[in-house]
Amino acid sequence: MTTYVNGLIRQGFGITGLVEPEPGEKLLRTVAGMNDELRRPMMLIVSAVKER
Structure with a gap:
């Protein structure tokens, strides 16, 4: 999860x-x-908006 979230933030x-x-x-x-x-999420849904 860290890789995905931090990747979005870096971009x-x-x-x-x-x-x-x-x-x-x-x-x-x-x-x-x-x-x-239930031990781990089956999916991860991330909502993100490109900042200017």
Whole structure:
């Protein structure tokens, strides 16, 4: 995560949001091994705006 965020900052972007989505309750109940996905984020969503 550090590499991505610092890379954006070095290129002149300002971070406006950061989300690490987690699996929903249904997935946790129905997909074997999905509970293990709570140890680390499955995805990282970064919102950034180029600063002038």
